[in-house]
Amino acid sequence: MMQEAQELLKKALSLPDKERADLAGSLIESLDNTVDEDAEAAWQEEILRRLEEVRSGKVKTTPWNDIRQKGRSLLHSSKLAVALHLSR
Numbered sequence: 001m002m003q004e005a006q007e008l009l010k011k012a013l014s015l016p017d018k019e020r021a022d023l024a025g026s027l028i029e030s031l032d033n034t035v036d037e038d039a040e041a042a043w044q045e046e047i048l049r050r051l052e053e054v055r056s057g058k059v060k061t062t063p064w065n066d067i068r069q070k071g072r073s074l075l076h077s078s079k080l081a082v083a084l085h086l087s088r
Contacts, residue, residue, distance in 0.1 A: 001009070012023055053059045 012020060015023065050059075054061060
C-alpha cells in the first residue's frame with residue numbers, strides 16, 4: 001500500500017464507527033458504477049418473495065440479539081478449536 005493510502009487508512013480507522021461505515025460504503029460504491037438490470041430485478045423479486053413469506057407466517061424472523069449471541073458463540077468455539085489445534 002502506498003504511503004498516502006496508509007495515512008488515509010490510519011485516519012479512517014480513527015473515525016467513529018458510524019463514520020467509518022459510511023466511508024466504507026462510499027468507497028465500495030465508487031468501485032462499481034455499473035448497474036446490472038437483471039440482477040437488480042432478481043433482487044427485487046427475491047425481496048418481495050421473502051417479505052411475503054414473513055407476512056404470511058411461512059417463515060419466522062429471529063431477533064438480532066439472538067443472532068449476535070449465536071455468532072459470538074460460534075466465533076468463540078472456532079477460536080477455541082484453533083487454539084486447541086495449535087497447542088498440539
